[in-house]
Amino acid sequence: MLERGKISPVQMALFMNPAISATALLLVPSITAKHAHQDLWLSPIWASFIGYFIVFVSYQLNKLFPNQTIIEYSQQIVGKFFGKIIGVILLLFYLHITGVIVREYGEFVSGASLFHTPMAVIIGTMVLVCSLAVRGGIEVIGRAGEIIVPVVLLLYVIIFILLIKDLEIKNMFPIMEKGITPSLMGSVSPQSWFSEFILISFLLPYVTDRKRGMKWGMISVFSVTVLLVLTNIMDLLLFGNMTASLTYPVMVAARYISIADFLEHLESIVMAIWISGTFIKITVFYYAITLGTAQLLKLSDFRPLILPIGFLILLFGLWSSNNLEELSLFLGTSGAIYILSIQIIIPVFLLLTGFIRNKVQQGKGNNENEAPVNH
Amino acid sequence: MIKKDSLSIDLAENIKVLESIYADCSDVIFRHFSIGNRIKAILIYIEGMSDMEEMDKNVLTPLMLREIGRQFDIQTILEKNLAVSAVKEVSTFKDVTNEVSSGNPVVLINHQSQGVSVGFAKSEKRSIQEPTSESVVRGPRDGFIETLSTNIVLLRQKIKSTDLKTKSIQIGRYSQTKVVIMYIEGLADHALIQEVENRLNRIDIDGVLESGYIEEFIKDHPYSPFPQILNTERPDVTAASLLEGNVVILTDGTPFVLIAPTTFYSLLQSAEDYYGGFIIGTFLRWLRYAFLLVALLLPSVYVAILTYHQEMVPTSLLISVAKSREQIPFPALVEALLMEGSFEALREAGIRLPKNIGSAISIVGALVIGQAAVSAGLVSAPMVMVVAITGIASFMIPRYSAAITLRILRFPIMFLAGTLGLVGIMLGILTIIVHMCTIRSFGVPYLQPLAPIRNTELKDSIIRAPWWSLKNRPHWTSDYNKVRQPNGQKPSPSKGKE
Numbered sequence: 001m002l003e004r005g006k007i008s009p010v011q012m013a014l015f016m017n018p019a020i021s022a023t024a025l026l027l028v029p030s031i032t033a034k035h036a037h038q039d040l041w042l043s044p045i046w047a048s049f050i051g052y053f054i055v056f057v058s059y060q061l062n063k064l065f066p067n068q069t070i071i072e073y074s075q076q077i078v079g080k081f082f083g084k085i086i087g088v089i090l091l092l093f094y095l096h097i098t099g100v101i102v103r104e105y106g107e108f109v110s111g112a113s114l115f116h117t118p119m120a121v122i123i124g125t126m127v128l129v130c131s132l133a134v135r136g137g138i139e140v141i142g143r144a145g146e147i148i149v150p151v152v153l154l155l156y157v158i159i160f161i162l163l164i165k166d167l168e169i170k171n172m173f174p175i176m177e178k179g180i181t182p183s184l185m186g187s188v189s190p191q192s193w194f195s196e197f198i199l200i201s202f203l204l205p206y207v208t209d210r211k212r213g214m215k216w217g218m219i220s221v222f223s224v225t226v227l228l229v230l231t232n233i234m235d236l237l238l239f240g241n242m243t244a245s246l247t248y249p250v251m252v253a254a255r256y257i258s259i260a261d262f263l264e265h266l267e268s269i270v271m272a273i274w275i276s277g278t279f280i281k282i283t284v285f286y287y288a289i290t291l292g293t294a295q296l297l298k299l300s301d302f303r304p305l306i307l308p309i310g311f312l313i314l315l316f317g318l319w320s321s322n323n324l325e326e327l328s329l330f331l332g333t334s335g336a337i338y339i340l341s342i343q344i345i346i347p348v349f350l351l352l353t354g355f356i357r358n359k360v361q362q363g364k365g366n367n368e369n370e371a372p373v374n375h
Numbered sequence: 376m377i378k379k380d381s382l383s384i385d386l387a388e389n390i391k392v393l394e395s396i397y398a399d400c401s402d403v404i405f406r407h408f409s410i411g412n413r414i415k416a417i418l419i420y421i422e423g424m425s426d427m428e429e430m431d432k433n434v435l436t437p438l439m440l441r442e443i444g445r446q447f448d449i450q451t452i453l454e455k456n457l458a459v460s461a462v463k464e465v466s467t468f469k470d471v472t473n474e475v476s477s478g479n480p481v482v483l484i485n486h487q488s489q490g491v492s493v494g495f496a497k498s499e500k501r502s503i504q505e506p507t508s509e510s511v512v513r514g515p516r517d518g519f520i521e522t523l524s525t526n527i528v529l530l531r532q533k534i535k536s537t538d539l540k541t542k543s544i545q546i547g548r549y550s551q552t553k554v555v556i557m558y559i560e561g562l563a564d565h566a567l568i569q570e571v572e573n574r575l576n577r578i579d580i581d582g583v584l585e586s587g588y589i590e591e592f593i594k595d596h597p598y599s600p601f602p603q604i605l606n607t608e609r610p611d612v613t614a615a616s617l618l619e620g621n622v623v624i625l626t627d628g629t630p631f632v633l634i635a636p637t638t639f640y641s642l643l644q645s646a647e648d649y650y651g652g653f654i655i656g657t658f659l660r661w662l663r664y665a666f667l668l669v670a671l672l673l674p675s676v677y678v679a680i681l682t683y684h685q686e687m688v689p690t691s692l693l694i695s696v697a698k699s700r701e702q703i704p705f706p707a708l709v710e711a712l713l714m715e716g717s718f719e720a721l722r723e724a725g726i727r728l729p730k731n732i733g734s735a736i737s738i739v740g741a742l743v744i745g746q747a748a749v750s751a752g753l754v755s756a757p758m759v760m761v762v763a764i765t766g767i768a769s770f771m772i773p774r775y776s777a778a779i780t781l782r783i784l785r786f787p788i789m790f791l792a793g794t795l796g797l798v799g800i801m802l803g804i805l806t807i808i809v810h811m812c813t814i815r816s817f818g819v820p821y822l823q824p825l826a827p828i829r830n831t832e833l834k835d836s837i838i839r840a841p842w843w844s845l846k847n848r849p850h851w852t853s854d855y856n857k858v859r860q861p862n863g864q865k866p867s868p869s870k871g872k873e
Binding site (some may be wrong): 008010073074109113117122125129132133136139140142143144146147148179260263264266268271272275276279294 | 524683684687689705752753768795796797800801802804805806808809810812813820825826828
């Protein structure tokens with residue numbers, strides 16, 4: 001096998017949380033607020049169902065092909081040629097999405113503190129650090145997640161607590177003034193984030209305890225939901241209907257913090273925390289692309305691919321949009337459909353086909369496909 | 376070739392070979408004598424390495440005055456004539472030279488294909504003193520010395536069980552240094568012992584003068600700045616690691632023993648954490664963890680905030696910092712690099728200089744940097760404070776090898792802070808975390824028990840739980856011996872009679 005490391009289900013759940021939530025925390029509140037208005041805190045809850053569904057689908061697919069990633073079993077399910085095409089589509093898609101993610105990071109950092117630094121430097125340094133983690137393989141990503149994620153979550157909770165005194169409950173009402181539709185409309189964009197949970201189909205073969213893998217995948221989805229609901233409530237109670245017009249509501253919220261008139265303007269601290277979450281996010285995507293490419297090309301080692309793919313990610317980051325407004329528009333409109341269609345339709349199609357094929361072959365008494373193929 | 380050959384029956388021939396081996400060795404003495412006036416024999420030793428008074432009394436005297444009976448061989452001499460407990464038969468030239476080199480005189484007798492080495496080696500040794508690199512307020516005051524046998528004795532005195540095993544090997548083509556692997560049978564993992572042995576046996580080097588030579592040969596990640604093997608001069612620390620199932624490597628000629636495997640947390644522990652009560656131990660640990668971050672990051676954070684994030688500083692503080700920096704010609708990064716650089720230089724100079732000059736240097740350093748540089752407007756007073764606090768913080772780390780790693784890492788992070796601000800610092804921290812997640816020490820992940828999480832071991836790393844609750848041994852102990860002590864030893868006031 002390409003990857004010899006193993007991770008525990010808890011490790012997977014820990015690093016999947018920032019792998020979804022890191023960028024969602026920044027952009028989603030204002031995108032959601034545009035449609036959902038004061039119901040924006042409900043949207044992540046609707047969106048999370050996609051997350052649970054996707055974790056379920058990847059777990060079922062993994063049950064059919066326990067030791068393979070989506071790139072490998074797609075070739076088993078629909079044949080070598082079409083399987084490879086699906087693999088290429090997925091990898092190009094993730095390359096693009098990772099480019100979008102690093103661009104989100106770059107736009108945020110350059111907007112928040114490094115105004116004059118070239119975008120290529122901001123993105124390039126981050127991709128370089130991520131490449132170190134990818135080089136270490138899944139175990140290193142798992143361990144780094146165990147160190148970073150608890151700290152990030154703890155600091156996030158502390159920020160929330162420090163803001164409690166500024167919250168205005170009345171901003172929340174009336175709940176569901178125009179029925180459920182606005183919050184459902186607002187949930188389309190978070191849905192695309194939740195659909196990224198399909199990434200666990202790259203990781204499940206390396207999880208020690210698959211049964212608990214499903215459970216902890218669900219817990220991970222739940223934790224992201226809680227985090228997003230908390231963020232949205234926080235933004236709603238702070239800004240009310242103004243949320244939609246802010247680009248980074250969380251950053252603006254951090255400006256409200258003032259402890260003893262001494263600790264003020266903590267947005268740089270928030271940024272620093274957020275960077276470590278984004279680091280995990282980019283690393284997980286980067287790792288999936290690298291591993292997937294190596295599997296598609298049937299290489300014996302994925303490490304030589306790391307730097308070339310990192311360079312591609314940097315380029316995609318520079319190309320993906322011209323500025324923040326364009327990026328935000330993309331993620332709020334066409335991007336949501338684009339991301340959802342690939343990350344839901346392909347796995348569901350694979351699962352159904354695989355299931356039917358399995359049934360047919362079992363009827364014939366031929367169990368070829370059931371036997372896991374070890375590379 | 377010759378050296379490996381066994382001794383011949385003919386003494387004259389043996390002498391010829393040995394004299395050619397020891398050609399141009401003026402300190403090797405060949406003392407001819409005869410046993411009971413009839414049989415020729417020779418005594419070979421190195422001047423000054425053996426106790427000759429004892430030798431004369433217990434070996435030469437009885438042999439020379441001996442009456443030769445019917446039976447005469449080495450066995451009878453050993454049984455009846457040599458009143459010495461440490462004797463060894465030697466049968467090859469290699470044995471002879473080994474014994475002579477380690478200070479044991481060798482007696483060769485005509486018509487015998489075996490010789491006798493007498494254990495009268497005498498070595499110069501330092502007396503046992505308190506280790507200077509790891510001092511404690513409460514705890515044993517003895518430290519290892521340069522003599523291997525004494526160091527083993529110090530450990531045997533602490534762990535008397537017969538399960539304490541020692542395996543001896545020789546490393547160094549010329550130095551032929553004796554290296555001993557110590558472990559407790561039943562606690563240390565067999566695979567670990569085997570791995571340590573294999574790695575030691577692989578070493579082929581001219582000489583081993585300090586355990587640092589060995590450390591570099593057996594590290595898992597040779598290019599990492601982090602120490603992956605613990606070194607200590609304290610027998611109590613060593614005994615504690617033995618009891619946790621670690622393997623200890625003692626090297627002749629140095630007081631520093633190596634302990635493997637090592638995690639990052641054991642580098643941040645001091646022996647006293649375990650002696651002074653668990654509340655105090657926990658407090659000291661947290662203090663140490665906090666100041667670890669200070670030692671690594673404080674100058675960088677100062678630079679980053681002054682260069683990129685001035686808005687974080689409260690206005691009143693910002694005004695006073697700005698006032699003190701008014702006349703400074705350098706940007707904050709240059710100022711920080713200058714100060715940190717000269718502080719490191721001062722510290723290093725203080726160690727190398729003779730003790731009586733060292734204090735003078737520290738006064739000059741304090742005056743020059745602390746006072747003159749500030750009043751001359753070259754560095755600002757807040758910067759001096761930052762450097763001083765960082766210096767103190769780096770001395771809080773109990774292991775010198777870990778402290779120096781952090782001091783080295785401080786400089787690249789300072790550069791990152793000067794170029795990318797807090798983002799740069801975060802990237803630096805992330806790189807370090809990723810690197811530490813990659814390292815293993817003899818198969819044990821470096822950041823264990825935090826990553827991967829081991830709940831039972833967290834009790835003895837994040838906090839220092841009381842002894843009666845530390846039920847389990849660390850996980851690298853062999854699997855069949857997990858439990859350190861039984862439950863229910865928590866003390867409570869006796870109920871007494873009403």
